[in-house]
Amino acid sequence: MVNTCCVVKCYRRGKSIANGLRFFNFPAWKQHTGTQISELTKRRRMAWVAAVRRKDITFSNIPRHMRVCSRHFHKGKPAYEMLECDPDWVPSLHLGHTEVKPTDSGKFNRRLKRQQALKRNNAEPATLDLAGQRSEIVKAEPPDEDSQMAEAGPKDITVELQECSFCSCRRAEINRLLEENRKLKEELSQKKMEEDFLKDDDVKVTYYTGLSSFAVLMGVLTQLLPSLPQTSRKLSPFQMLFLTLMRLRLNLPIQHIAYLFSVDRKTVSTTFRNTIGTLFTHLKPLVHWPERHCLQATMPRQFVEAFGSRVAVIVDCFEISIGRASNLKASAETFSHDTNKHTLKYLIGITPRGAISFVSQGWRGPVSDEHVTENSSLLNKLLPGDLVLADHGFDIRDRVGGLMYAEVRESGHSRLNAKDVEETRQIAHLRVHVKRLSGCVRTKYIILNETVPVSMVLPCQGEDMIFLDKIVSVCCALTNMCPSIVMKLQTMT
Incomplete structure (x- = not known):
């Protein structure tokens, strides 16, 4: 596929990675990955639209074929999205207009070196004089919050993120997402009619299966497990037994059970008939x-x-x-x-x-x-x-x-x-x-x-x-x- 750069007065054309030229899509706005990520990606998308400065490109309307070539970045590619202070976080070179001035990568590198030197000084232990008093440490220039990020990709910025103030916010956001993910998995397991749907609730077990407790239900499953036919990978052995007991207990329609277990009618019918056969073989001595x-x-x-x-x-x-x-x-x-x-x-x-x-x-x-x-x-x-x-x-x-x-x-x-x-x-x-x-x-x-x-x-x-x-x-x-x-x-x- 032949790509064309959308920057004003830039007529670069060609296939990706042809003649050292690459083309990049406009960054997406990640609305559902947390507040900080959402705001950061929104700012970046707005910055790209402002840098390109074309009437037919707006924040909410960017055609898929509109791309920016590597000629408009210092390092020939966009920076990692978390490095907002990187000069390549937004295209800044050869834009065809003067509204956006080219960024100075040298200033960014000098700031990064000062920050690294400050970290080394802070890592050195303080010395004590003869009077037992703590020696004064030469004060360094307070670090710029943006300078915590390195100019390379995610692998190169791992060490830098550990000490930056922005990292604590990131950790808090990650922990929040992990907790949210855990709760969603728990809710999903219940909606999937798995063990968690009945566990620790004997009243619910009796209502859906007629058995007196969850322990009795699992005892029946253990007895059936070696000979329970695996007719479909869509249902676990527990779901096969649960589905069958629900049909006996409540006489739910086949289609309704199919919706509950997210399978088709044929799977429900086959599973019910096969599981009844297994139950009959094992339980008839009772x-x-x-x-x-x-x-x-x-x-x-x-x-x-x-x-x-x-x-x-x-x-x-x-x-x-x-x-x-x-x-x-x-x-x-x-x-x-x-x-x-x-x-x-x-x-x-x-x-x-x-x-x-x-x-x-x-x-x-x-x-x-x-x-x-x-x-x-x-x-x-x-x-x-x-x-x-x-x-x-x-x-x-x-x-x-x-x-x-x-x-x-x-x-x-x-x-x-x-x-x-x-x-x-x-x-x-x-x-x-x-x-x-x-x-x-x-x-x-x-x-x-x-x-x-x-x-x-x-x-x-x-x-x-x-x-x-x-x-x-x-x-x-x-x-x-x-x-x-x-x-x-x-x-x-």
Whole structure:
């Protein structure tokens, strides 16, 4: 590119560094780098405009092709922007007019030598006379503040800056910028939904993830870390887990989560599906059927007073609404006439202590509680003498065979069909426990309370289950990691 000098009556043309000639742009006004730098660069830009003195060049309007050649500087190039006292801080030679007189570089060099001599004198230790009095030091001329700067570039002025009065201001400005940078990084880390967003705030952790504390959240991450798939470098392992738990807990739309984590929708969808798979593999052992002696040893007082130690499980079914499938046959299979919606039904079993001990796979559409109970593996886990509790309306007495079955009604009565057990009102207060336990998972993880997309009910590749089955199982396992509702009620009473 051929450059042309914009100085009046200077017709130098050519390419950069051609024939020893160089061309330089007008200095920029650095408005956002601190007050002192802003004022200094503003003065310099104004000084260049005044030196060139052209009507078509103003402070706010300098065309990019307007440049100044090296002929107008003593050393053939502009001085470092911090050296305001340097003669080459602004072009001063051969300007084509007399309004700006050429600067005297010799005066600047003489001033610099005097300042250096003064520093050497100040560095010499003071001598003491025989009387112990301090000898008088010959006073030197007070240094000019501008003469603290050397005429060369930044490497040559390092030593000079250490002693100048202007350096203290520079250090203060640098410290201010460093502190501002630290705060901005801290704010950015929070907006990036990283660990700092939740650290030291267990209330926020519970709101976004359903877990009880940040320590529990990090414990889950540590467990998952070796097998968590790295499908994208855009998200850290913590963000992958956090994103997934937020979706389960708050059922936020995919696009909203994409905005929060500054990624695209596809990344969010892929990350959610892969992380759910990893969570299912690692956390499904948390939903297990306890041994009878463990069950009896941890039986809450309210159940012992009402039934002794016979209660094995509290059962209930809940339905999850799903989107309507485009395929008519698939749509008909999931339509429930009771709710007038497309649903999947799940059977859940909870111990008296409040831990989820069983969860079935999803059953499509108009299927009864009896059918789900009979065709799931729950009955295979019961032993003779076990007592099964269910809320009013959940009628499975014909399916439990010789096992005891108690139906907890609003009136407070219970009916046992395997043995003659007299009706009692002592279990009326247990209905509160049954209702709260059966609804604890859906209360904690809102995704189970709202309509899920049809894509979640598609079979998982190579597995005899659908993706929603994994989601329900993961939500149950995460619920078991939190304090039990029964234990909270016992503490309150």
